[in-house]
Amino acid sequence: MPELTDTDRVAVYIDFDNIVISRYDQLHGDGAWRKDNARDARNEIAPKLTAARIDVGAILDFASSFGTVAITRAYADWSVPANASYKGQLVDRAIDLTQLFPASGTKNGADIRLSVDVLEDLFRLPDITHVVIVAGDSDYIALAQRCKRLGRVVVGIGVAGGTAKALISACDEFESYDGLPGVEAAPSRPTRGGAKAAAAAPPAEVAPVDAAPVDAAPAAKRAPATKRPAVAAKPTIVAPLATDPFISPTDGADGTVSDREATRLLVRALEFAHAKNEDAEWLNASGVKSQIKRLNPSFNEKTLGFSSFTDFVRSRGNLAEVQVDGQHRRIRLRDRAAKTGE
Structure with a gap:
């Protein structure tokens, strides 16, 4: 048997109901799982379940990194049809399945059982x-705080x-399921009243374009329009003010870091x-990125939208x-006086 060269050893714990239900609601709207009674996996909602199917392999492949x-x-409660449909994926990846029959109609106790198992494993397996x-x-x-x-x-x-x-915030590192290699990113998450807002929004945006040909003074309005391409220069990234409150874990409604917070x-x-x-x-780029990951x-x-951390930093060239230098990447903060003068 070949010797393993990796010294780090990883333990993966999946609250399966949580991740499956969250993905379904992400794609089909808040509360869609309960509204559709998706746990029964009826034929009429089979396409929606397929669209929201979790790729267990992508999760384990990421963990192996x-x-x-x-x-x-x-x-999970593996007697539930929606969960049982994952049998092939789970067996193929040799995942240890823990059966949780719900003690009540609303909660299966996965968080308690998972937490107990994690702590027991950490004391039993110090490696x-x-x-x-x-x-x-x-x-x-x-649980995350105790593990740390x-x-x-x-x-x-x-x-x-x-x-x-x-x-x-409690984790050392966090990855959105959508961001895992091999996982297709979900479209914008549906929101309450989204349909009404979408129906009302187009007239406000399209009206100026439709009105231009019949306007009494089209020349006056068309002149500024011809200058728009020239204004499409790359915007200057504005530095955060010293009076800004300290960064929050995330300012994105979908749990991701926005461009501004980045x-x-x-x-x-x-x-x-x-x-x-x-x-x-000059500062080592990897050290700076590690500090960013500690902050968020x-x-x-x-x-x-950047292929590397270096590209991300370069996009903030005025900051x-x-x-x-060869394989080494170093970065530094530009002089404050130079930034305020831009």
Whole structure:
């Protein structure tokens, strides 16, 4: 048997009901799972269940990027037809299935059983270095905090819009399910009143375009329109003010980091790093990114449209600059006086 070279060992715990229901509601609207009674997997909602199907393999593949996956457990009532339909995926990946018959009509107790098992495993298996919690319930905040106190790295995976912000903050690293390699990102999440708003919005935006040809003074209105392409220059990224409140775990309604907060994260991380290393003109890029992840575990430059962290920093060129030396990437915060003069 070949020797394993990985020293990090990973334990994965999946609140299966939580992730399946959250994904279904993400695609089909808040409360859709309960409204459709999707747990029974009736033929009429089969297409909706298929569209919201969870890729268990993508979750485990992502977990393996942190080290050797030593434990994989999933918690649910497997007698429910919607959960039983995952039999093939679960068996193929050798996942340990924990049966949870609901003690009441509304709660199956997965959070309690999962938490007890995690702590028992950590005390019994001291070589576990990473704990991956696949859920979005705020009930797991205390578990994540306890795992960190025991010296483990906590990685969270949850559905965008269905994960508690406090749970994201409690993790060392957080990845949205949509952001996992191999997973197709969900479209914009439906909101209450979305249909009415969508029906009302087009007239307000389209009216000026439709009205232009019949306007009594078309020349006066067309002149500014011809200048629009020239104004389409790349906007200057504005630095966060010193009086801004400290960054929140996330300011995006769907649980992702917005472009504005990403800028604030970069500047704050550079300020902290420069303060700790006053004599260092340039800072290691990986160290700065690690600081950003500590400030907000859900930060991911790829969700913002950048292929690398270096590209992300370069997009904020008026706030920070990049130095490339072979394989080394260093960055620094531009002089405050230069920024205020732009």
